[in-house]
Amino acid sequence: MSEIRLKKAPAYRAFRSSDIVAAHALSIAAGWPHRAEDWQLMFDTGNGFVAQDDSGEVIGTALYWKCGAGRGTLGLVIVSSEEQGRGIGRKLMELVLEALGNRVTFLYATPAGKPLYEKLGFEACSTVDQHQGTVGSVQAVLLPAGDQLRPLTGDDIPHVIELASRASGLDRGETFPALLDFAEGVLLERSGELVGFSLFRRFGRGYAIGPVVAAHSPDDRRAKALIAHWLAQYAGEFMRIDLPGGAGLNDWLNGLGMTRVDTVVRMVRNEPAERHGGEPDPIYRVFGIINQAMG
Structure with missing residues (x-):
């Protein structure tokens, strides 16, 4: 036996x-x-x-x-x-x-x-939508007058951390320095003032865009420009972006070939969920998270 x-x-x-x-x-x-x-x-x-x-x-x-x-x-x-x-x-x-x-x-x-x-x-308390795909040519997004994109430099890091923390409601002071060792970045400025940024890095079978933060603009053109910058620069590569539910970019991303493949529930503990269904900041908004672990 x-x-x-x-x-x-x-x-x-x-x-x-x-x-x-x-x-x-x-x-x-x-x-x-x-x-x-x-x-x-x-x-x-x-x-x-x-x-x-x-x-x-x-x-x-x-x-x-x-x-x-x-x-x-x-x-x-x-x-x-x-x-x-x-x-x-x-x-x-x-x-x-x-x-x-x-x-x-x-x-x-x-x-x-x-x-x-x-x-x-x-x-x-909310959701996040996962979009991914291989994108061909991407039409340039017309920015609001006075806005311009430029590469992120080391001198920009404190300002990016401040903006990321404000938009997400999460202190990014400990996570962003290491993240920026792995990522490229592009900033959006208006008259010398930082009004948005997006990061881009290798991930999984291709690349990931995020986080993406931008001030409100007509038709969310700022957020679209920050995302389209990477889609255009790396055309033909497999890419992924995870954006908060309600960000308003799903149809635009689907139309570019970045198909929504999943929607995941965001959950919170130690505070009522209703406090976290909206946006942490009235001006700056997250249009792409780091990932579905770090938020």
């Missing part, structure tokens, strides 16, 4: 840089597009935890990002398909939430993960 080997309870510890290879393998198995370099970026800007089986193999991950003293985000919650149903995802979430403390915390929920997040006190 064969013996039945009972699995030991997983061990949990802090995520280390040496875990990136194993974490990348988990995301590939889950069908996610992340490269090892994408994991590196997110580890460089945040922290997290892993679950290990009794052989030391990483079987689960969860990362988080502190956005100043009062807010944070979390993501990259993955559990090996062979190990699901053992409470590993919940334990990883509990460790992350303990590390974030009383911060107002945001995440983007997959349908599979949403029931767990609700049990942990998260409420749906």
Whole structure:
């Protein structure tokens, strides 16, 4: 009669840089597009935890990002398909939430993960639309008179961080310096005043546009110009952008060949969801997020 080997309870510890290879393998198995370099970026800007089986193999991950003293985000919650149903995802979430403390915390929920997040006190507050595709030639977007685009330089970084924090409601002081090591950027100015920016970097099977922030303008021409700049410069490449629901650019992006392929629920904890259904700032708006982990 064969013996039945009972699995030991997983061990949990802090995520280390040496875990990136194993974490990348988990995301590939889950069908996610992340490269090892994408994991590196997110580890460089945040922290997290892993679950290990009794052989030391990483079987689960969860990362988080502190956005100043009062807010944070979390993501990259993955559990090996062979190990699901053992409470590993919940334990990883509990460790992350303990590390974030009383911060107002945001995440983007997959349908599979949403029931767990609700049990942990998260409420749906908004959505994000994922667009992707390979775009050919892109028609130039006519900017408002007096506006002009120029490349981002090192001297611009403090101003970009300030604008990104204002538009998103999340302190970007800790995450943006590392992000800018991986990304190119373009600024939109009006009479020397910064009125928008967009970043662009390698991601997954191609490139990602985001974040994108712009001041309000007729027909959102500023936001469109900041996005079209990259679509035109990298015509023929596969690209992705994730934009907040209600940003108003879905039809425009679909028409360019950047098809909306998914809509994901954004959830919040430690503050009522109704406080986060609108825009954090009356002038500047986010038209593209960093990604569905860092927000």
